[in-house]
Amino acid sequence: MIDAAPAAALAGVLDVTPPDGALPPLWQWLHFLDRVPQNELGPDGHPRGGRFLPPIPDRRRMFAGGRFTLHEPIRFGDTVTRRDELAATTVKQGRSGEMLFVTVRHTFLRDGTAIAQEEQDLVYRSGDAASKPPEVSYETPETTTADWQLSFTADPVSLFRFSALTYNAHRIHYDEAYATQIEGHAGLVVHGPLLAILCLELPRRAGHAVRELSFRASRPVYARQPIIAAGSAGSAGGTLAIEAPGGVTAMTATFS
DSSP states (O other): OOOOOHHHHHHHTSOOOOOSSSSTTTTTGSSOOOOOGGGBBBBTSSSSSOOOOOOTOEEEEEEEEEEEESOOBBBOOOOEEEEEEEEEEEEEETTTEEEEEEEEEEEETTEEEEEEEEEEEEEEEEEESSSSSOOOOOSSSOOOSSSEEEEEOOOEEEEEEHHHHHHHOOOOGTTTHHIEEEEOOOBBBBBHHHHHHHHHHHHHHEEEEEEEEEEEOOOOBBTTTTEEEEEEEOSSSSEEEEEEEEGGEEEEEOOO
């Protein structure tokens, strides 16, 4: 059953009024959580044997993007079933080793009728991390000309709270030594889903109802990096982006 409490908790992280009546698009990530036993977790904090994950040596997991279609609102108090399936897999060779691209499809049903569908694109790569974390900027991004803009800076506390709300134990989000020394990042990594939700805050706060969304993550964002969620809307839909320091576009999205 869709409880309103997780949405109220996320609203607290974002410093906004809790939504009323139904989940905003993508806030379904607060529900249908996999709570696996501690002894089934791997060294990165993720389950060692995911439902759609074949054995990959020294794997590194990345959230690459996804798509979401909403046919009917997911209302508070609804009893909703999520049906999961493996939609696609592709193996490629990258500079650091083998990379597995996985697309997982979630179908949300109420009384047996599909009311929403989501696809998540995940990348699993093997091989050693970079010997030296990349250098990144912490300067405030330049102001854009987009119609909508939202400034945000994640810190370890907000990342910890989002990890708790989504039951995400991936250590890159809360263990800085692991993130930098083992996985080769420049710091704690901001969750890709959090960036996508920040993008969707722009049309939501402007009163636009989003029915379809497609988004793609291209670069990581790190804790304490100031970012700007920017977007514009037209008659047929709109575009959204996460602008990071140094002229980096970390995520792009389209919606209608």
